Amino acid sequence: MTTVADEGRPSGRAETMGVWFAVKETLRKPQFWFGFTMILPLLIWYWIFSFGPIIQAFRMSTVAYKLLDPGNSPFVGLGNFIKISQHPLFWVSVKNTILWAVYSFVFHLPLAMLIAVCLSKVKRGRNVYQALIFVPVVVSLVAVSLLFKMLMDPEVGQLNKLFSSVGLPELQWLSSSSSALPTAVVIATWKGLGFFVVILTAGMLNIPSELYDAGLVDGTNPWQQFWLITMPLMSHTILLVTVLLAIGSLQEFTLPTVLFGSEGGPGNSTFLYNLLVYQEAFLDIRFGTATAASLFQFAFILTISILQIKLLRPSWTY
Amino acid sequence: MAVIGKTGPARRQPPRRIDISQSILQIFLLGMVVVAIFPFIWMVFASLKPFKELVESRQLLPETWTLRNYDEILGRVNFYAAFRNSIVSAVSVTVVSVYTSSVMGYIFSKYRFAGKEVLFTIVLSTMMVPFAVIMVPLYITIANSFGLADDLGGIIVTGFYTAFGIFLMRQFMESIPFELIDAARIDGASEWRIFFTLVLPMSMSPMSALAVFVFLVNWDSFLWPLIVLSSQDKQTLPLVLAGLRNLWWTRYEMWAAGSMLTVAPVMLIYSIASRYFIRGIAMTGLKA
Numbered sequence: 001m002t003t004v005a006d007e008g009r010p011s012g013r014a015e016t017m018g019v020w021f022a023v024k025e026t027l028r029k030p031q032f033w034f035g036f037t038m039i040l041p042l043l044i045w046y047w048i049f050s051f052g053p054i055i056q057a058f059r060m061s062t063v064a065y066k067l068l069d070p071g072n073s074p075f076v077g078l079g080n081f082i083k084i085s086q087h088p089l090f091w092v093s094v095k096n097t098i099l100w101a102v103y104s105f106v107f108h109l110p111l112a113m114l115i116a117v118c119l120s121k122v123k124r125g126r127n128v129y130q131a132l133i134f135v136p137v138v139v140s141l142v143a144v145s146l147l148f149k150m151l152m153d154p155e156v157g158q159l160n161k162l163f164s165s166v167g168l169p170e171l172q173w174l175s176s177s178s179s180a181l182p183t184a185v186v187i188a189t190w191k192g193l194g195f196f197v198v199i200l201t202a203g204m205l206n207i208p209s210e211l212y213d214a215g216l217v218d219g220t221n222p223w224q225q226f227w228l229i230t231m232p233l234m235s236h237t238i239l240l241v242t243v244l245l246a247i248g249s250l251q252e253f254t255l256p257t258v259l260f261g262s263e264g265g266p267g268n269s270t271f272l273y274n275l276l277v278y279q280e281a282f283l284d285i286r287f288g289t290a291t292a293a294s295l296f297q298f299a300f301i302l303t304i305s306i307l308q309i310k311l312l313r314p315s316w317t318y
Numbered sequence: 319m320a321v322i323g324k325t326g327p328a329r330r331q332p333p334r335r336i337d338i339s340q341s342i343l344q345i346f347l348l349g350m351v352v353v354a355i356f357p358f359i360w361m362v363f364a365s366l367k368p369f370k371e372l373v374e375s376r377q378l379l380p381e382t383w384t385l386r387n388y389d390e391i392l393g394r395v396n397f398y399a400a401f402r403n404s405i406v407s408a409v410s411v412t413v414v415s416v417y418t419s420s421v422m423g424y425i426f427s428k429y430r431f432a433g434k435e436v437l438f439t440i441v442l443s444t445m446m447v448p449f450a451v452i453m454v455p456l457y458i459t460i461a462n463s464f465g466l467a468d469d470l471g472g473i474i475v476t477g478f479y480t481a482f483g484i485f486l487m488r489q490f491m492e493s494i495p496f497e498l499i500d501a502a503r504i505d506g507a508s509e510w511r512i513f514f515t516l517v518l519p520m521s522m523s524p525m526s527a528l529a530v531f532v533f534l535v536n537w538d539s540f541l542w543p544l545i546v547l548s549s550q551d552k553q554t555l556p557l558v559l560a561g562l563r564n565l566w567w568t569r570y571e572m573w574a575a576g577s578m579l580t581v582a583p584v585m586l587i588y589s590i591a592s593r594y595f596i597r598g599i600a601m602t603g604l605k606a
Contacts (some may be wrong), residue, residue, distance in 0.1 A: 053452040119347065122340065135355060145560075222339075274450055
């Protein structure tokens with residue numbers, strides 16, 4: 001093992017001197033000791049709090065976990081996976097989670113793109129607008145959930161008061177099983193939009209202005225500019241945003257829990273997959289089936305991430 | 319009159335047209351800002367209204383201004399303890415993880431050793447594992463091996479390293495020239511000294527972005543504290559705030575007051591550091 005800080009300089013000397021000499025040489029280097037004392041805690045910490053639990057999760061998913069005597073938990077093979085897929089709310093939660101992800105995509109992306117285009121074109125006050133549109137992102141999600149639960153109260157909420165004063169029908173918002181899920185995603189969108197706006201705006205400002213200049217010479221109108229220059233060059237960033245949205249939606253927990261409690265909303269309409277895992281693990285104390293359920297989720301997210309990496313190789317350059 | 323300046327004649331358009339489209343953009347963005355900000359403004363005033371007025375009135379401003387909501391909520395719920403718990407956990411996680419991220423970012427970008435790329439890939443790949451997978455084994459580790467169940471320490475130690483932070487700092491430190499570090503070595507500076515007096519001061523900007531990010535994520539963290547912390551006096555602000563739902567069913571003025579107490583410190587930090595924060599997010603978007 002050689003610890004050489006100056007990359008680019010040939011380190012051929014070490015190879016000709018034999019292994020022992022190389023080790024001795026390495027141990028004398030201050031870089032080695034600095035690197036070693038820094039990497040060691042990293043390895044220990046990651047082993048205890050990250051890799052260890054991941055490996056343990058795989059093991060735990062194959063046993064009927066005994067809380068008081070974990071060493072003697074009987075091996076059940078794929079039993080936990082079968083058991084969780086037969087849970088009465090398993091498919092409900094899968095359907096809700098996919099719906100959540102789809103709504104999330106539909107609500108977030110077009111609006112975030114529109115705002116990002118406007119931000120990238122506006123000449124004055126871009127940073128101020130961006131900072132203010134970003135405010136909901138930094139505010140505690142629990143506070144946001146309570147805030148919208150107040151605003152959306154069907155009887156006394158301000159939104160229905162506003163609607164009735166301009167002649168629109170009053171809505172049930174979070175209280176009916178048909179509108180609870182989309183309404184919850186609207187809240188999630190309001191909360192998360194600023195994050196994606198910032199990413200998309202940064203991507204758009206990164207497109208060299210020469211391309212737009214060339215477009216203007218060719219006589220493009222703003223509509224063509226958007227579809228022929230901005231969109232193709234933004235495909236990378238848009239894909240990133242899509243994947244972040246998908247992964248985020250699949251792991252949604254706080255918002256539905258605070259809005260509806262861990263029961264899953266009217267008619268289980270907002271019972272998401274992570275609520276199932278949480279309920280299984282910490283309310284019903286079935287650790288084996290809970291980890292099995294979480295591994296399904298892991299497989300799904302892994303597939304998406306691999307697809308992203310495969311798709312993310314851009315076929316063009318500026 | 320639109321400024322055309324250095325971009326040359328290709329950008330030139332009839333100035334009037336530009337003015338109109340610019341004002342449309344301004345109006346649209348202003349509308350979006352109102353949508354983003356207005357609910358908070360409503361909440362500020364809602365927390366200062368008595369219950370009856372809150373549910374009946376359509377006015378934004380209170381007719382009777384009152385601080386009784388805050389008085390009552392601070393009397394009934396131990397917000398001071400929750401506040402202290404949140405501060406202790408979020409600050410310690412932020413300080414430690416920004417430090418570890420910087421050190422590891424430095425080592426991963428400027429050192430060469432066998433297995434570096436593999437180690438870096440493994441560290442990053444833990445980001446892909448959903449939290450649901452490790453929450454049960456992690457809880458068992460925390461509770462059984464460390465005895466930190468229902469202890470603030472349980473949510474602190476798990477935050478000491480962040481793969482995202484290591485990634486962010488490495489991306490930045492790639493841009494520090496090797497020559498600078500070598501020059502310091504030739505001058506006889508120790509590795510520690512190079513790191514603390516040369517590399518760290520140069521990295522203040524991404525470090526502050528990361529610090530704000532880590533702080534807010536931890537301040538807002540819900541699921542993991544929900545699992546680890548069970549007794550009332552150990553809970554952090556988001557848990558206590560979520561508990562208001564059960565304590566005061568539809569006492570909205572209490573919800574508003576509680577939310578204000580939770581949101582205020584975050585707003586304060588954001589108003590000071592919003593620039594760093596947004597720059598940090600934009601940077602990850604461009605580099606990912």
